Amino acid sequence: MKRVPFFCIAILLLFFGTGEILSAQARKQLGYDWQPSQVSATYQFTLDDYSFQSESGSVQRTRLNGGGLEYASRKLYPWEAVVSAQYSGGQPLGQHLLTLEGGAGYCRGYKRWVPFGRVLAGTARTSSNDDMYLYKGAKWGFAVGTSAGVDFKLTPHFGVRAFQLQNQYLPFGSQGSVYWSFSSGITYHFHS
Amino acid sequence: MSLRYRSVAYCVVALMLTAFGGEWAKAQAVDPLVVKMAANENEMLRTIGKYTPLVETYLQIVKKSDGTPVSDHYWLHRIELNRAIAINDTLYNDPGKQQSRFTKAMSLATLSIRRMPMSFSSSGFVEMLSPDIHGFDPKNYAIEFLHNEFLGGVRVAVYEVTPAKKTGYFRGRFWIDGDGHLVRFIGAFTTGGTDSHPTFTHFDSWRYFVNGMWLPAATYIEQTVPDGVLHGQIRIWGYGLEEKYHEYSSTSVTVSVDNAVDHSTEGVDVDQMTAMQEWKNLATDNIIDRMSRSGVLAPKGSFDKILDQIVVNLSIPNNLTFAEPVHCRIMLTTPIEATTVGNTILLSKGLIETLPNEESIASVIAFELAHLSKKVSVDTQYAFADSTLFANKEANKSFALGHSVKDDDDAARAAVEMLKKSMYADKLDNVSLYYQQMSLGVGKLRELYHPAMGDSLISLGGRPWLLAHLEDHSPRLEPDNPRQLAALPLGSNLVVDPWSSEVRLNDAPRLMPLTGDDKHPFAVVPVYFRLRFTPASAADGANRPGETPTAQAN
Numbered sequence: 001m002k003r004v005p006f007f008c009i010a011i012l013l014l015f016f017g018t019g020e021i022l023s024a025q026a027r028k029q030l031g032y033d034w035q036p037s038q039v040s041a042t043y044q045f046t047l048d049d050y051s052f053q054s055e056s057g058s059v060q061r062t063r064l065n066g067g068g069l070e071y072a073s074r075k076l077y078p079w080e081a082v083v084s085a086q087y088s089g090g091q092p093l094g095q096h097l098l099t100l101e102g103g104a105g106y107c108r109g110y111k112r113w114v115p116f117g118r119v120l121a122g123t124a125r126t127s128s129n130d131d132m133y134l135y136k137g138a139k140w141g142f143a144v145g146t147s148a149g150v151d152f153k154l155t156p157h158f159g160v161r162a163f164q165l166q167n168q169y170l171p172f173g174s175q176g177s178v179y180w181s182f183s184s185g186i187t188y189h190f191h192s
Numbered sequence: 193m194s195l196r197y198r199s200v201a202y203c204v205v206a207l208m209l210t211a212f213g214g215e216w217a218k219a220q221a222v223d224p225l226v227v228k229m230a231a232n233e234n235e236m237l238r239t240i241g242k243y244t245p246l247v248e249t250y251l252q253i254v255k256k257s258d259g260t261p262v263s264d265h266y267w268l269h270r271i272e273l274n275r276a277i278a279i280n281d282t283l284y285n286d287p288g289k290q291q292s293r294f295t296k297a298m299s300l301a302t303l304s305i306r307r308m309p310m311s312f313s314s315s316g317f318v319e320m321l322s323p324d325i326h327g328f329d330p331k332n333y334a335i336e337f338l339h340n341e342f343l344g345g346v347r348v349a350v351y352e353v354t355p356a357k358k359t360g361y362f363r364g365r366f367w368i369d370g371d372g373h374l375v376r377f378i379g380a381f382t383t384g385g386t387d388s389h390p391t392f393t394h395f396d397s398w399r400y401f402v403n404g405m406w407l408p409a410a411t412y413i414e415q416t417v418p419d420g421v422l423h424g425q426i427r428i429w430g431y432g433l434e435e436k437y438h439e440y441s442s443t444s445v446t447v448s449v450d451n452a453v454d455h456s457t458e459g460v461d462v463d464q465m466t467a468m469q470e471w472k473n474l475a476t477d478n479i480i481d482r483m484s485r486s487g488v489l490a491p492k493g494s495f496d497k498i499l500d501q502i503v504v505n506l507s508i509p510n511n512l513t514f515a516e517p518v519h520c521r522i523m524l525t526t527p528i529e530a531t532t533v534g535n536t537i538l539l540s541k542g543l544i545e546t547l548p549n550e551e552s553i554a555s556v557i558a559f560e561l562a563h564l565s566k567k568v569s570v571d572t573q574y575a576f577a578d579s580t581l582f583a584n585k586e587a588n589k590s591f592a593l594g595h596s597v598k599d600d601d602d603a604a605r606a607a608v609e610m611l612k613k614s615m616y617a618d619k620l621d622n623v624s625l626y627y628q629q630m631s632l633g634v635g636k637l638r639e640l641y642h643p644a645m646g647d648s649l650i651s652l653g654g655r656p657w658l659l660a661h662l663e664d665h666s667p668r669l670e671p672d673n674p675r676q677l678a679a680l681p682l683g684s685n686l687v688v689d690p691w692s693s694e695v696r697l698n699d700a701p702r703l704m705p706l707t708g709d710d711k712h713p714f715a716v717v718p719v720y721f722r723l724r725f726t727p728a729s730a731a732d733g734a735n736r737p738g739e740t741p742t743a744q745a746n
Contacts, residue, residue: 025324025360026381028391029316030417033308036386077307156386191386 035074035109035189040151040161042068042185046088046097046168049178054092064090064097068183072105072116080105082118084145086181094129097179099143099168112159114151120144124170141171151187159187222330223337225349228372233328236373239405243431244272245690246487249317250526250542250682251424252637252716253310253417259715262420266639267314268525270430270487310419317426320395321408323353323362323377332356335366343367344723348375355382360392373406375399375723390415393422398721402691407431409690412719423716425683429524430487432691469515475574476534479591480521489538490522490695495686498697499539502554503561509613512565520557522695523646524688527639528630531593531646532560534570538593538646541695545684546714548677551619552626555611555658556649562606563595563647591645600647604657620665627656628669629678629713637714672708679713 048062066088073081082105089096101122107114124143149164164183169176247269253262319325324332334354341350348367355361364379376399381392393415400409413424462470483489499520506512516535523529526542537560547553571592595603611620627649634641634654641650650656670676687698705711 025326025357025362026319026392027313027316027360029313029381029393030389030391030415030422031311031313032389032418033311034389034418078305191388 033077033109035077035107035114036191037071037073037075038151038159038187038189039069039071040185040187042070042161042164042183044068044086044088044181044183046090046179046181048095049180052092060092062090062092062095064088064095064179066090066097068185072107074107078106078108080107080116080118082120084120084122088181096125096127097170098125099123099145099170101143101145103145112153114153114159115149116151117146117148119146124168124172126170126172139172143171144169147181149183153187153189156191157189159189161185161187223335223351225368225372226330226335226351226366229366229368229374230328230330232372233322233324233374236405236407237322237325237327240407240431241272244270244433245428246270246430246433246524247318247321248427248429248524248526249314249424250639250716251312251317251413251422252640253420253422254715255420256416259709259712261633261636261715263309264637264639265312266527267317268644269314269318271318310417316392317411317413317424319381320397320411320413320426321428323366323374323379332361338365343375344721346375346723353377353379357382369406373399375406389418393424396719398719400690400721401723402689403432407690410719410721412716414718425716425719427526427688429688429690429693433485433487433693471572472534472570473516475570475572476536478574479533479570479593480536483523483591487693488523488525490524490541490688490693492521493694493696495522495544495695495697496520499537499553499557502550502557503537505616506554506558506561506610506614509615510610512561512610514564518561518564522686524693524695525644526682527644528641528649529643529646530556530560530649531595531643532563533593535564537561537564540646541686541688542640542682543649545682545686546626546679547685548626548680549619549622551611551616551622554614554616555607555623555626558607558610558614559603559649559658560647562603562610563599565606566599566602593645594643594647597652600651600657605661607658608661620662621667624659624662624665625667625669625676625678627659627662628666630656631659632669633714640714670708671711674705674707674710677705677711681712681715681717683717683719 044064044066046064046066048064051059051061054060066086068084068086070082070084075081081102083102084099086099086101087097099122101120103118103120103122105116105118107116121142121144123140125138125140127138145166145168147164147166150162151159152162153159161184164181166181166183168179168181170179171177249265249267249269251265253264254260255262322328332355334356336352336354338350338352341348346369348369351366351368353362353364353366355363360381362377362379363382364377366374367376369375376397378394378396380394393413395411395413397411398409399406401407402409408428410428411424411426413422413426415422480489484491496519500518503518503520507514507518514535518535518537520537520539522544523538523540525540526545528540528543528546530537530539530543532538537557539556539560543556544553547556574591608620611617611623616623630641630649631654634650641648649658651660669678684702685698687696688694689696
């Protein structure tokens with residue numbers, strides 16, 4: 001039963017991916033290696049790189065939930081200039097994490113699929129209700145994020161971010177921290 | 193059955209009746225001329241399925257601002273519409289296959305870090321020969337009558353066509369004659385992609401009345417694309433190729449011997465020179481025959497005689513004598529090239545179309561005559577018939593008929609000397625202007641200037657061969673001067689019969705450009721046929737039984 005949603009998504013993607021071919025009478029005459037600039041809004045799930053032992057003795061991994069907003073300019077396609085803002089928060093320490101980053105990426109469209117990879121750098125701010133493992137007061141620092149993912153175009157203007165995996169190096173802790181995030185969401189493409 | 197189920201059943205029946213009733217009403221509402229046109233169109237598609245015409249597509253992208261060329265693209269197809277009415281096209285020239293593995297790997301590596309150039313589906317352009325290559329069904333469209341008008345001498349009804357479905361269906365206008373034949377359609381396969389990056393082009397497609405049928409003959413393409421404006425032409429010819437050669441093979445030949453001459457007194461033996469000459473002639477005949485069968489070479493026609501006269505005009509003052517008389521033939525392809533096969537000079541249609549005057553034509557013929565005067569060369573491997581037994585689709589690339597760079601250089605020098613001694617001596621300024629104009633497109637119009645099998649008129653350094661020897665005659669090129677016609681647009685001068693592939697001179701009076709913008713040298717310009725009634729065409733016996741010829745395009 002767990003596979004049902006996966007199959008549903010796969011069938012939907014297949015439908016959207018081939019819909020144009022099925023309905024077309026004539027073959028397309030022109031093709032472009034081009035992707036429009038886009039903005040994306042995503043849900044983000046983040047795993048911190050540390051766990052806590054709860055009072056019951058079980059190990060509890062720190063998980064954050066949040067969202068991100070990102071703009072990718074593709075005027076120099078296949079290269080892209082990206083700015084990103086992400087916020088997430090979660091338990092058990094009531095942590096809040098905000099990252100503001102900018103950087104460069106590379107993407108390549110294949111039919112409706114657009115895989116991409118990015119390296120971003122910027123600043124991160126964190127705060128929590130704990131002062132032992134995290135910081136109760138807000139702390140800022142330099143952050144570096146590398147990510148890769150795949151977008152899927154549903155219409156010329158709208159699409160979905162199938163997934164994005166992100167590795168964030170954050171300046172917190174004596175040796176820094178590495179957080180892993182999974183994102184998924186929607187995209188809007190700008191056509192001039 | 194409970195009341196609830198009965199209500200549902202009534203609803204379903206009512207919905208079905210509404211749906212089918214709507215369809216029926218819609219079908220009843222279609223104009224009878226459109227219904228006839230659809231039947232004729234599908235019949236035409238079935239009919240041309242018997243033939244395998246050649247389809248040549250040439251595209252130029254020019255800058256929006258000043259019309260200067262950016263790039264060009266070329267395909268030559270031979271199409272077969274099979275029973276399923278789907279295009280089975282074979283490319284004569286496949287640019288991708290000409291690259292070595294190393295070049296392909298290098299270009300892939302380069303393209304991985306930058307945007308790939310715009311790509312074209314050559315088969316997608318071939319589909320423009322009909323508004324629906326899979327069979328036209330009026331139910332898929334909303335077709336509204338606009339008005340009646342004349343296209344040349346043919347009275348036609350004009351309809352606006354909107355597709356019911358979205359992508360890939362024709363949207364535009366139909367011109368339908370009184371017998372329900374589609375003679376012209378303008379529009380596009382409904383735009384896909386975005387406004388800035390369209391995936392379909394707009395086009396104007398014309399039919400040509402030939403051999404009792406309205407057959408697809410030419411299409412003009414125009415579309416704004418990110419790199420500029422795309423202009424293109426699709427030309428179709430060679431419908432009668434299969435039939436012609438089938439007839440030849442199945443006709444029993446009766447030879448009249450009434451006028452036979454007895455050469456028995458000359459002896460039965462031949463000398464070595466004659467044997468060698470016959471061997472070369474055999475190779476020449478094999479090549480010419482193979483090119484004709486594949487539809488690349490036009491049959492002998494009236495225009496060849498004009499070219500042959502230019503050969504005479506050059507030969508006599510230069511005291512050129514040849515073992516066999518020299519003749520000219522036209523290759524039906526657009527890339528600008530010329531070459532020799534034995535004692536035959538081959539000139540491409542694209543070359544003749546762009547040459548603005550007789551002296552410019554003479555310059556190209558002189559170039560090839562110079563090759564011939566040096567040595568009548570033909571690769572005698574083609575004397576073996578098996579060496580020309582290859583597929584039609586390979587005919588254009590299997591003959592390597594070009595001369596060496598050194599030969600071309602020597603021939604260019606000799607050609608200019610030849611011209612200086614001929615009746616064209618005082619018109620060499622015009623010749624120079626043609627090659628000056630040609631040199632402006634070097635590097636941009638790669639496909640137009642790239643020969644498929646013969647000699648390029650441009651040296652490896654990018655300078656036209658003859659221009660280097662015309663330094664005494666180098667008037668300034670004046671693009672803005674409408675009086676100075678350095679080169680003509682593609683499609684000028686010649687008319688090709690789509691059925692027989694015969695070439696004749698365009699008999700329309702040539703109008704002088706009013707401004708420099710009207711000149712369009714080496715450019716693709718719109719197609720326009722003046723359709724007219726020619727009842728005489730019924731008398732030539734070439735029509736199909738039961739078909740009434742009504743009009744012909746000119």
